[in-house]
Amino acid sequence: MNIRVSMLPSYPDCPRRAVAKQFRSKFQKLGYTFRQLPPSVGAAAGTAVHASTAEMDRALWRGEPANVDAAIDMAVAEFNDEVATGCIWDDTTPNINIAHQQIRKMTVAYVPRMPLTINGEPAVEIGGEHGLRANCGDGWELTGHPDLIDTLRYIRDKKTGALVRPYHGQLGGYSLLVRSNKICEPGGLGMDYIPRTPKTKGQKPPIITEYPVGACERNATGIIHRIKADMIVFDSTGDLERAFCTNMMSMMCTDKYCPAWGTSFCELTGK
Numbered sequence: 001m002n003i004r005v006s007m008l009p010s011y012p013d014c015p016r017r018a019v020a021k022q023f024r025s026k027f028q029k030l031g032y033t034f035r036q037l038p039p040s041v042g043a044a045a046g047t048a049v050h051a052s053t054a055e056m057d058r059a060l061w062r063g064e065p066a067n068v069d070a071a072i073d074m075a076v077a078e079f080n081d082e083v084a085t086g087c088i089w090d091d092t093t094p095n096i097n098i099a100h101q102q103i104r105k106m107t108v109a110y111v112p113r114m115p116l117t118i119n120g121e122p123a124v125e126i127g128g129e130h131g132l133r134a135n136c137g138d139g140w141e142l143t144g145h146p147d148l149i150d151t152l153r154y155i156r157d158k159k160t161g162a163l164v165r166p167y168h169g170q171l172g173g174y175s176l177l178v179r180s181n182k183i184c185e186p187g188g189l190g191m192d193y194i195p196r197t198p199k200t201k202g203q204k205p206p207i208i209t210e211y212p213v214g215a216c217e218r219n220a221t222g223i224i225h226r227i228k229a230d231m232i233v234f235d236s237t238g239d240l241e242r243a244f245c246t247n248m249m250s251m252m253c254t255d256k257y258c259p260a261w262g263t264s265f266c267e268l269t270g271k
Contacts, residue, residue: 001026001231003136005144005177008169008223014247015230016240020260023231027265034259038086041093045103045196046160048079050147052107053158057148060112061122068108075103088256091198092162098199105203106160106194113156113192116149118183123149134180136224146174153187160194164207167191169223172216179217186213240265 004022011018020027024034052075056066079099093099115122131145148156155174157167171189178186189211195204234243246268247253253269255261262270 001139002141002143003224003227005142005170005173005220008173008220009165009167010252011169011223011227014250014253014258015227015244016246016260016266017250017252017258019227019231019244020258020265024259032263032265034263034265035255035261037257037259038088039082040088040257041083041090041099042161042196044079044082044087045093045099045106047082048075048103049106049110049160049194050158051075051078052103053110053112054147056107056110056112057115058122061115061117066112072104072107075107076100079103090162092196101199102196106196109194109203109206110158110192111206113148113150116151116153116184118149123183132177132181132183134177136228138228140224140228142173142177142180142224144170144174144177146178149178149184153184154190155186155188156190156192158192158194160196162196164193164195164209168211168216168219170220171211172213172218172220173224175213175217176220189213189216 001023007018007022020034028034052071055071055074056068059066080096083096089095093102117123131143134142136142146155147158150156155171155178157171157174159165159167171191175186175189178184191209191211193207193209195207197204230243234240237243246266248268252258253261255270258266258269260266260269
């Protein structure tokens with residue numbers, strides 16, 4: 001089974017929601033049904049800005065000036081594809097026009113970083129389409145797609161959003177993947193957070209946060225062990241309550257953000 005690095009920070013918040021999203025097909029085969037959710041504007045805008053900033057990083061590696069307008073066009077096209085069938089808007093981004101303006105501002109705010117050279121290629125979007133993989137034992141794999149390894153061997157993850165959040169588990173997971181694939185010895189971990197600000201406010205500058213490598217790797221490893229242990233309990237008992245806790249106090253415990261909300265997979269919600 002596959003554990004995505006991106007699920008590690010959210011698993012302790014609500015294991016039930018995390019497995020509903022990551023292991024949907026497994027539980028559907030057991031007769032559970034889930035709600036189909038459109039992408040949130042935060043996630044869609046984040047995907048778009050990832051595309052534009054990665055292109056600017058590549059240009060820097062090639063020794064070329066960043067074509068900001070072309071990068072923005074790429075990001076807007078990516079966003080439009082993502083929300084073509086619907087989107088969950090929020091107070092910061094209530095419609096598509098404002099989303100386009102914010103994508104432009106966030107792209108312009110990003111400061112490109114020189115990628116590390118791996119086999120003569122830039123260490124941007126390492127692993128290509130399928131990302132990196134590492135054996136977790138017992139038939140489990142850890143998979144993920146680091147955004148960038150810079151020339152200081154810092155594994156960097158780009159984040160956007162209305163609020164900055166901690167991502168120790170995710171960065172620790174990327175570090176484990178880079179180390180396991182013998183790409184390099186991580187020199188550090190960094191999050192480049194670009195705020196998604198309301199239309200009426202100016203774009204805030206990026207916030208750069210460094211994370212401790214060892215502590216983050218231990219955090220990621222602990223969550224990975226917890227996921228595996230919880231799934232063993234479920235496979236042996238079939239009891240969702242014993243295996244995967246439901247955190248109804250989570251900020252994400254709503255019909256907007258959880259595919260299990262109000263379904264038989266999470267019977268406490270929707271009452």
